[in-house]
Amino acid sequence: MLAYTLFAGILFGLYFSLVGLGLNLVFGVMRIVNLAHGDFLMLGAYLAFWLYTLSEVNPVAVIPLAFALFVLIGLPLYYILVPRLLAANDPEMLSIILFFGLSQVIEALAGIVFGRSERSIPGGELGRALAGFVNLFPGAKMESGPVEIFGQTFPAAWVVAGLASLLAVLCLYVYLYRTRLGALTRAVMADREEALSTGIDTHRVSAIAFAIGIALAAIGGVFAPFMLGSITPAMGVEATVTSFAVIVIGSLGNPLGTVLGGIVYGVSYMLMQSYLSSWANLLPYLLLIAILLVRPSGLLGRQVRLA
Amino acid sequence: MFSARFLRDAALVVVPVVAIMAVLPSFYSNHLLLFNFVVFLTLAQGVNILYGFTGYLPFGYVGFFGAGAYGFSVAVLHLKAPPLAALVAAGAAACALGLVLAPLLRLSGAYFSIANLAASLAVLQIISNPNLEDITRGPYGISLSGVFNPTLAYGMALAVLAATLLFVAYLRSSNFGLALQAIRENLFSASMAGIDVVRARMIAWLACALVAGFTGGVFAWYVSVFFPETVFGAEFSIFAIVFALFGGTSTLLGPIVGVVILYGVYNVIGVSAPQYFQLIYGFLIMALVLFLPNGLTSLLQRRGIDVP
Numbered sequence: 001m002l003a004y005t006l007f008a009g010i011l012f013g014l015y016f017s018l019v020g021l022g023l024n025l026v027f028g029v030m031r032i033v034n035l036a037h038g039d040f041l042m043l044g045a046y047l048a049f050w051l052y053t054l055s056e057v058n059p060v061a062v063i064p065l066a067f068a069l070f071v072l073i074g075l076p077l078y079y080i081l082v083p084r085l086l087a088a089n090d091p092e093m094l095s096i097i098l099f100f101g102l103s104q105v106i107e108a109l110a111g112i113v114f115g116r117s118e119r120s121i122p123g124g125e126l127g128r129a130l131a132g133f134v135n136l137f138p139g140a141k142m143e144s145g146p147v148e149i150f151g152q153t154f155p156a157a158w159v160v161a162g163l164a165s166l167l168a169v170l171c172l173y174v175y176l177y178r179t180r181l182g183a184l185t186r187a188v189m190a191d192r193e194e195a196l197s198t199g200i201d202t203h204r205v206s207a208i209a210f211a212i213g214i215a216l217a218a219i220g221g222v223f224a225p226f227m228l229g230s231i232t233p234a235m236g237v238e239a240t241v242t243s244f245a246v247i248v249i250g251s252l253g254n255p256l257g258t259v260l261g262g263i264v265y266g267v268s269y270m271l272m273q274s275y276l277s278s279w280a281n282l283l284p285y286l287l288l289i290a291i292l293l294v295r296p297s298g299l300l301g302r303q304v305r306l307a
Numbered sequence: 308m309f310s311a312r313f314l315r316d317a318a319l320v321v322v323p324v325v326a327i328m329a330v331l332p333s334f335y336s337n338h339l340l341l342f343n344f345v346v347f348l349t350l351a352q353g354v355n356i357l358y359g360f361t362g363y364l365p366f367g368y369v370g371f372f373g374a375g376a377y378g379f380s381v382a383v384l385h386l387k388a389p390p391l392a393a394l395v396a397a398g399a400a401a402c403a404l405g406l407v408l409a410p411l412l413r414l415s416g417a418y419f420s421i422a423n424l425a426a427s428l429a430v431l432q433i434i435s436n437p438n439l440e441d442i443t444r445g446p447y448g449i450s451l452s453g454v455f456n457p458t459l460a461y462g463m464a465l466a467v468l469a470a471t472l473l474f475v476a477y478l479r480s481s482n483f484g485l486a487l488q489a490i491r492e493n494l495f496s497a498s499m500a501g502i503d504v505v506r507a508r509m510i511a512w513l514a515c516a517l518v519a520g521f522t523g524g525v526f527a528w529y530v531s532v533f534f535p536e537t538v539f540g541a542e543f544s545i546f547a548i549v550f551a552l553f554g555g556t557s558t559l560l561g562p563i564v565g566v567v568i569l570y571g572v573y574n575v576i577g578v579s580a581p582q583y584f585q586l587i588y589g590f591l592i593m594a595l596v597l598f599l600p601n602g603l604t605s606l607l608q609r610r611g612i613d614v615p
Contacts, residue, residue, distance in 0.1 A: 033417045084597050092416045093364055094596050097552065100545070101592030108585035237541070241428065244421050278438055285429035292422045293410050 004152045005274045006267060011154065011162035013266025015220070015227050017259040018165035019239060020246035021172060022216030024258045027247070028189045029209040030082060032095035036103035038239030040070065040214045042110060044221025045231040049119050059121060060129040062222050063164065070218040074211030082210065083203060103236055110233035118230035126226060127156030157226035165262075168219060172212070172255050185209050245284040249291050309480075316476035316615045320559045324348070325469045338457065340574060342529055345464045346522055347570050350547035351554075351562035352471045353518035358548070359556030360478055361511050362491040363412070366420040367427025369543040370408075371401040371516045375523025376538040377434055380449045381442065390454045394463065394524045401520020404430065405513045412508055427539065435535035448534040451527065460529040467521045474514060475559050487511055488557070546570070549588075553595055555602025558614045564603055 023037045044066050051057040051065075085091050085098055130147070146153040176182040184205045187195045196202050220239075225231055228239065242265075250261025268287065272280040309317075328348070331341055350372065358364050378400025382393035411422050437445040478484035486507050489497040498504050523538060530537075546569075554565030569591075576584050599605065604614045 033421070081593075081597070088596075088600050090362075093362075093420075094600055096364065096366065096417055096420055097548070098593055098596040101589045101596065104585050104589030104592065106589075108582050108589060111582050112586070241425060245425070248418075248421075278436060279432075282429055282432040282436075285425040285432065288425040289411070289422050289429065292414055292418055 001274065005270045007149065007152060008154060008158065009267030009270035010263055011158045011266070012227065012270060013263030014162040014165040014169075014259070015158075015223060015262070016242065016246050016266050016269075017250075017262025018161075018168050018216065018223075019220040020243040020250070020258050020262060021169060021255060022213035022220070023240075023243045024247040024250070024255070025172070025209050025216070026213035028254075029185060030086070030206050031092055031192075032082065032085065033092065033099060034213065035096055035099040035240060036106060036236070037213075037217050037243055038236035038241075039103045039106040039110075040217040040236075041221035041224060041239045042231065042233060042236045043106065044070070044218030045224040045235070046110065046114055046119075046221075047218065048222040049121055049225060049231060052121050052125065058125055058129050059222050059225075060126065060160065060164070063219055066218040066222055067215045070215035071211040074214040075207055077214070078207040078210040079203075082206065103240075107233050107236060114233060116233060118232050119225070120230040121225040123155055123157045123226055125157075126160040126223075130156050130160050155226075157223075161223040161227050164219075164223065168216060169255055169259055172216070175212075176255065181205065181208065241288075242284050245288040248288055313476050313480040316479060316559050317473065319615045320563070321469065321472040321476060324472065324563060325465060328468070329465055332461065338461065342457075342461055342464060344566065344570060345461070345468050346526055347546060347550060347566045348563060349464070349468045349471050349518060349522045350543065351550040351566050352468075352475050352559075353515050353522070354547045354551040355475055355556050355562045356471075356478065356511060356518065357515040358551065359475075359558075360484060360487040360491065361508055363508075363512075364420045364548065365423050365515065366544060366548070367423040367425070368515075368519060368547055369539055369541060370423070370427030370430045371404060371519035372523035372526070372543050373427070373430065373434070373535070373539040374400045374404045375520030376527035376533065377443060377449075377523075378520065379524035379527045380451060383451055383454055384449070385442075390456065390459070390528055391463075393454075394521060394528070397524025397527070398517050398520045401516045401523065402513055404520075405516030409509060409512065412512060424544075427541075427544065431535055431539040434539070443535075446535060448532065448537075449527070451531040454528065455531045457529055460525055464522070464525040464529065467518070467525060471518050472559065474518075479557070479559060483507065483510075546573075549592055549595075552602055553591075555604030555608075555614070558602075558604050560615050561602050561604040568603075 019041065022040075023034055026032065026034045026037075047066055047069070048059045048062045051062050052059060081098065081102070085095055088094050127146075147156050147159045149159070176186060184195070184200050185208070187198070187200055188202050188205050188209075192202055195205075224235070224239070228235065246261045246265050247258055248261070249264050250257030250259070265284070265287065269280065269283055272283050328341065328345055332338055335341060350368070354365060354368060375397035379393045379397040382388040382396035383390065386396075388396065408423070408426050411419055411426065414422055433439070434443045435446045439445055440447070478487065486497065486502045489500065489502060490504050490507060494504060526538065527533065550565035550569055551562040552565070553569055554563065555561030573584065573588075576587070595602075601608075607614050
């Protein structure tokens with residue numbers, strides 16, 4: 001029971017780090033709070049749902065499509081909203097309100113277009129994708145269905161979501177630490193003014209980071225029907241709060257911190273579910289407040305955020 | 308004893324607003340709507356006390372409102388308290404929550420807002436937990452039909468509104484209000500100038516909590532049947548914040564104008580077509596931040612007019 005809980009917690013934790021990853025990137029680079037993060041996740045979930053319902057596209061195949069589509073949405077959105085915001089008096093505070101407005105717009109549009117009823121995708125789809133992938137290797141043979149790890153069986157959807165999240169984190173890590181644009185992004189993260197004065201086009205770098213952040217949320221959304229329950233236009237708020245809990249537990253601007261935060265969050269969530277289930281919903285909020293008060297820079301952080 | 312500015316604010320804004328809200332029920336039959344106007348007029352000023360004078364944006368402001376509503380209900384149901392005494396319990400519950408959450412004031416900017424939002428959701432989760440059914444009725448809601456008295460409740464709501472408006476007028480004209488704004492602009496300079504930063508912030512924070520607590524208590528009394536989601540609904544925080552910002556904070560008139568315009572619009576189109584309302588509302592909020600970040604009153608202030 002304990003081993004099962006811990007391992008399930010790690011799988012969920014990896015997924016939660018994917019959910020928080022984009023928010024962390026946007027906050028780290030622009031110092032703005034994307035309160036509409038969860039709503040982009042919701043849009044990603046609907047993309048997966050409609051592609052599956054209309055033409056039976058496997059959710060795993062939706063991932064690259066979701067990434068490309070939301071990068072294309074994110075770039076113009078950045079230029080419409082953020083430069084004007086950053087020029088204001090108190091951008092960090094105003095960003096909360098601005099993106100709250102955006103989240104209302106997205107939620108309302110989703111409600112009008114998709115309707116308010118709850119949607120879901122059968123969990124077996126991801127298992128089929130996993131089995132198909134494993135069977136590509138010569139000699140490997142795998143049935144689609146629950147996956148057995150260390151003598152425990154887990155729904156294949158959890159394993160696929162966990163692995164895909166790990167892959168996304170690695171990609172972001174490579175982008176930030178092994179490419180030129182990533183180095184520029186980290187420079188903007190460290191000090192926006194100084195980056196500007198050394199000739200970095202901060203708006204271009206930020207726009208790309210913003211678009212990637214939104215696209216990562218959408219990828220998280222593709223797995224949402226399997227990990228977070230059924231999808232509705234109103235699911236965004238909860239996803240945003242969860243993302244905040246995850247990135248605050250980890251630390252800002254550091255993808256590894258987000259993974260740590262996600263795993264701490266996922267494991268404690270699973271432990272609460274198993275042993276204290278009626279209070280499990282309280283966890284993200286309490287964890288968030290506790291970490292903010294005790295160690296406001298996050299578990300791996302150095303910056304200080306005290307007033 | 309009172310400064311000229313305080314008297315001018317009181318005469319130009321507080322007295323007319325309270326008088327109008329007091330006589331309107333005789334001319335207009337939808338009393339619930341009028342009551343809701345009073346509630347939001349008060350809550351928007353509560354946000355104004357904190358955001359307008361200290362710069363902290365309480366994104367989970369509804370936590371105090373709900374704590375007040377439940378403080379009132381528990382006092383009525385378990386202690387058999389008369390409604391006016393139960394209102395004191397409502398204020399006390401909100402203040403107690405304010406004290407518990409006081410450490411959040413150590414956080415700055417967005418971190419405070421997010422922690423405050425999380426705190427209000429945590430309080431909702433605790434109160435609506437089925438394990439606490441004996442005390443709070445858990446998720447099944449509260450019924451206070453025994454003390455139902457809308458006329459008196461409306462009167463008390465007006466009293467809370469008047470007190471809140473006078474407090475904001477006081478902040479605008481007193482050294483204490485100046486001290487708070489000095490802290491907002493620069494913490495270290497203010498503290499070098501001899502301002503007790505922690506104490507000043509604490510007073511503003513508890514005042515802001517108290518306003519919402521009393522309003523929540525009056526709300527519980529007026530509606531008398533409600534669920535945890537009713538009195539902890541995020542729209543209370545959001546509406547109060549947006550109304551206050553739309554009109555312009557750290558003025559007395561701004562939040563009032565915000566409530567009259569936006570809550571008026573809400574009642575005209577929001578009730579019949581909530582989805583389109585949410586859409587328009589979202590766009591309105593975004594336009595506000597992008598084009599008029601200091602609120603409607605800043606249009607007058609830019610021309611050198613001292614808005615009350």
